[in-house]
Every structure is written in C-alpha cells, then in structure tokens.
Amino acid sequence: MSPPKYKRIMLKLSGEALMGDHQYGIDRQMLECIVTEIAQVAALGLEIGVVIGGGNIFRGLAPGAAGMDRATADYMGMLATIMNALALQDAMRQRGINARVQSALSIEQVCETYIRGKAIRHLEEGKIVIFAAGTGNPFFTTDTAAALRGSEIGAEIVLKATKVDGVYTADPKTHSDATRYQRLSFDEAIGKHLKVMDATAFALCRDQKLPITVFSIYKPGAMLRIVMGEDEGTYVYA
Secondary structure (H helix, E strand, O other), X not given: OOXXXXXXXXXXXOHHHHOOOOOOOOOHHHHHHHHHXXXXXXXXXXXXEEEEOOHHXXXXXXXXXXXXXXXXXXXXXXXXXXXXXXXXXXXXXXXXXXXXXXXXXXXXXXXXXXXXXXXXXXXXXXXXXEEXXXXXXXXXXXXXXHHHHHHHHOOOOEEEEEOOOOOEOOOOXXXXXXXXXXXXXXHHHHHOOOOOOOHHHHHXXXXXXXXXXXXXXXXXXXXXXXXXXXXXXXXXXX
C-alpha cells in the first residue's frame, strides 16, 4: 500500500456531527462512528489534531441565550466544546487510542491548558490532540480555531467534516443538477461566493497556504481516502 499523502493533519468537527438524528446532545452511536473514522487514519501513523465545535449542546441552550451579551454567549459555547472534547477523548480511550484535550480556557482540574509546544510534543508521541474552547476569545468561530491551531502546529491540511461530501455549485438538497467541485483555488471560492468556512478562517488558511478539504463525516472511509490522496470531497488550495 502506498504511504499516506500527509504526516500531520487538522480535523475540524462540528458539534452538530455528534448529534446523529437527535435535536441536540451527543448520540453515542454517532460518536463511536466518528472515532472509528479517526482510528483508521491514526493507524497509518498520522499525527492528528482535532478542533470540535459546541453547537450540539449550545443549540439546546439557545432559547435561554436570546438577548444575551454576545461575549457571554460565546463563552458558553466554548464550555460546550470542552464537554464535547471530553466525550470524544473518552470514546477514544475506550478504543485504546491515546488522546489529550487542550483547552484555550484554563480548567486545570478537567484538561490541559493549550500550550503550543506541549501540543506538538503530544503529536510527535503519537497522541491525538483535541483542541477545545475555540481560540479562547469571543467573536471567533471554531472554524477560525481550526485554521489557527492548524497553522500553529504545522498541519499540512485542514479536513473540514460536514454533512455533505464537498463543495457544490449549488445546494444539492434543493438543486438536483448541482455538481461537486473536485478542486478549487481560494480565489475561485471567494469569486464564486462559495461558503467553505467562515471568512476569518478562510482568509487565515489562504494567507498561510494551508489547504482545506471539505468532506462528509457520515461517509464511511472518506477521511482515510483523503489522506491516501484519493478523490474525495473538495480540495481548496492556495
């Protein structure tokens, strides 16, 4: 078998990916499926960082957050990502995968505080590092956290896991003639107003020449095919 195309990757998982068919919260079966996909890639010896969102938890709190100060609501969202990160770490532990959670907010009794050098050392030791609490600042999304942490740890690519298997010319749910882009440049994505990531994250990846592949986390083996260099998802490059 040919060697993997990458040595170190950053996986961006939305909190919604953990919900399965539920309205909010964590679907244990879905969590285990995601861990299976990650385990297939880890078995190749890749160094893997993960940034996870908190929408599956914060969605349930959203009605209570209506009218709340934006910064306060964002900090609540950061706490939700820590809960998801701990759940993901525990599921990995039960599969025999060594993982560490590093949080941009200091909660020493629960997980490590983010330290770049320590995160890189964990990766070099073969541990998966789950980055929680976004960037640690309000007004920034977990997409931006993935771009930032990916740049900091020297990841070769950001794998953005979504519900669809790439970037399309139109919404495939409402346009039966929509086609998937196999490859896109950052400039093409901007010119065509394609929503790959939020603007801040997208600009950071473009400036750092950090490519992005958008793929479906619900498609078995998709992440493995990407790291092996096969046609999967949409590759966005500088």
